[in-house]
Amino acid sequence: MSSPATPREEIAGSCHCGRIRVRMPSEATGIVVCHCADCQRLHGNAFAMLVADRADVRWEGEEHLRWYRSSPANERAFCCECGSRLAKRPVDGARVMVSVGLFDRALPRKVLKGVWLEQKPGWYDAPRTGPVTPDELVATALAGPVEANGAQYGYALRAASTNKKPPGVIALTWITAADAAERERIRAHSRQNVKDFLEEPGFVSIVTGFTGLRGFTVTAWEDEAAMKRALAKHHAVAMKELFGERFVASVWTSVWTPTRVNRIWVRCTSCGALEDVNDDHRACAKCGDALPERPVFW
Numbered sequence: 001m002s003s004p005a006t007p008r009e010e011i012a013g014s015c016h017c018g019r020i021r022v023r024m025p026s027e028a029t030g031i032v033v034c035h036c037a038d039c040q041r042l043h044g045n046a047f048a049m050l051v052a053d054r055a056d057v058r059w060e061g062e063e064h065l066r067w068y069r070s071s072p073a074n075e076r077a078f079c080c081e082c083g084s085r086l087a088k089r090p091v092d093g094a095r096v097m098v099s100v101g102l103f104d105r106a107l108p109r110k111v112l113k114g115v116w117l118e119q120k121p122g123w124y125d126a127p128r129t130g131p132v133t134p135d136e137l138v139a140t141a142l143a144g145p146v147e148a149n150g151a152q153y154g155y156a157l158r159a160a161s162t163n164k165k166p167p168g169v170i171a172l173t174w175i176t177a178a179d180a181a182e183r184e185r186i187r188a189h190s191r192q193n194v195k196d197f198l199e200e201p202g203f204v205s206i207v208t209g210f211t212g213l214r215g216f217t218v219t220a221w222e223d224e225a226a227m228k229r230a231l232a233k234h235h236a237v238a239m240k241e242l243f244g245e246r247f248v249a250s251v252w253t254s255v256w257t258p259t260r261v262n263r264i265w266v267r268c269t270s271c272g273a274l275e276d277v278n279d280d281h282r283a284c285a286k287c288g289d290a291l292p293e294r295p296v297f298w
């Protein structure tokens, strides 16, 4: 028994005056943005397009559509009535690039890549593509302080060992940079410190970051001896600069011992029971299924 072929899902768009309509498969590749000099002149700026096989793109109202040879290798389509830029296609080639602007504003697509970035004018930033890198995330968080509802926003990062022991001491610190250049200097020290910490077996984890010019750390250690061993490394160099030079606006450090360390509770993914896993038992007491791995304390 043969099942009828499922009709392909399509997206539909149109030019500004509506005389030209276009349909193409909805799986058409995500958005490519061209910044070339031809696109700048023809579109007034970059050209965002969906790439598809020519054979898969169907035009209606083609009598209003003109192809213009914009370069020896490419031609461009526009509507003769309203002037909407519709598409670009290589003269020899099976593909066509259709203007994203013809489709619904809510089209669920992201920019996949930018091309001809070397011809991009300086007055706009190319849309970002791909996942955000840590450097980009931090740069965004630090670029301009964002304040709302009494809070200042910044970034935090966590670096953790696999040490599952409960913390015996917690170090809480903050440090204020005089300006953005000092903040970068503090961050460079901090990167080196975190490397040292990760090499210390008694290190549990650190959560650290910046909001505006204020950096903070919350660092958990198995005991004070572990903390002292780690701080004797690069951290001691940073301290020398801090007290020996005009470096940082203000600073506070502290070391805390716990009044009470409560249990870690982990939810059983099978039955939903919240299990006390301090002793690292791996089976749910309620249903017997395996529990997720016990997290480290901090």
Ligand SMILES: [Zn+2]
Residues within 6 Å of the ligand: 015, 016, 017, 018, 019, 020, 079, 080, 081, 082, 083, 084
């Ligand atoms: Zn039109």
Ligand SMILES: [Zn+2]
Residues within 6 Å of the ligand: 034, 035, 036, 037, 038, 039, 040, 047, 116
């Ligand atoms: Zn272009």
Ligand SMILES: [Zn+2]
Residues within 6 Å of the ligand: 268, 269, 270, 271, 272, 273, 284, 285, 286, 287, 288, 289
């Ligand atoms: Zn369970």
